[in-house]
Amino acid sequence: MHVVITGANRGIGQALDHQFRARGDAVTGTARSGDAVTGTARSGDEFLQLDVSDPTSQAAMGRALDTRPVDLLVCNAGVYLDKRENLADGYAPQMWADSFAVNVTGVFLSVQTLLPNLQMSKAPKIAIISSQMASDTRAPGGSYIYRASKAAALNLGRNLAADLRHIGIAVGIYHPGWVRTDMGGDKADIDVTEAASGLLQRFDALNLDTTGCFETWDGRPHAF
Numbered sequence: 001m002h003v004v005i006t007g008a009n010r011g012i013g014q015a016l017d018h019q020f021r022a023r024g025d026a027v028t029g030t031a032r033s034g035d036a037v038t039g040t041a042r043s044g045d046e047f048l049q050l051d052v053s054d055p056t057s058q059a060a061m062g063r064a065l066d067t068r069p070v071d072l073l074v075c076n077a078g079v080y081l082d083k084r085e086n087l088a089d090g091y092a093p094q095m096w097a098d099s100f101a102v103n104v105t106g107v108f109l110s111v112q113t114l115l116p117n118l119q120m121s122k123a124p125k126i127a128i129i130s131s132q133m134a135s136d137t138r139a140p141g142g143s144y145i146y147r148a149s150k151a152a153a154l155n156l157g158r159n160l161a162a163d164l165r166h167i168g169i170a171v172g173i174y175h176p177g178w179v180r181t182d183m184g185g186d187k188a189d190i191d192v193t194e195a196a197s198g199l200l201q202r203f204d205a206l207n208l209d210t211t212g213c214f215e216t217w218d219g220r221p222h223a224f
Contacts (some may be wrong), residue, residue: 007077015196052106069120082145103149161212170211
């Protein structure tokens with residue numbers, strides 16, 4: 001199986017990259033900066049530089065993969081820029097634009113770019129890493145930009161599932177858990193290895209019967 005993982009140079013993306021490779025899958029990981037690609041790649045690894053929000057960078061990925069089938073695209077790259085913002089004078093317009101460019105537009109462009117490659121697979125899948133913070137049933141306030149962008153990514157995934165079903169592409173949307181990463185912080189519930197292991201099982205189980213699902217890393221349906 002050939003897996004493409006965006007944002008595979010650290011955190012959950014890196015843990016997924018390691019676990020897929022360990023079981024023998026071919027993986028193309030991406031990282032935003034060239035330095036990250038150089039620092040992450042090990043002997044035999046395949047890493048590409050990709051700014052998911054940049055159409056030119058996306059086109060370069062498309063050319064690099066050319067006619068190579070992609071069995072699973074994991075849209076993992078994301079940012080949480082408003083973690084410490086306050087309502088009184090925070091949440092600058094540019095922060096909204098930058099967040100949505102990565103967390104929403106970046107997902108769409110990645111799917112759009114690799115759609116021809118996915119169609120070459122016998123059982124293609126797309127996994128979108130969203131968050132429980134996308135759910136309108138979980139709204140404790142704060143983190144307005146991140147919550148809104150992940151809600152948009154959830155909505156995008158649901159609509160992609162509807163449009164891509166007829167060509168045999170299954171789409172799943174996932175909450176990875178509260179994970180101890182740079183984004184999740186030291187007090188989070190689980191580590192990246194546990195999150196990645198659970199997510200890998202979810203990706204394996206994804207099919208056209210479950211397309212459009214919103215699930216947690218450990219297999220529980222999540223409220224929209």
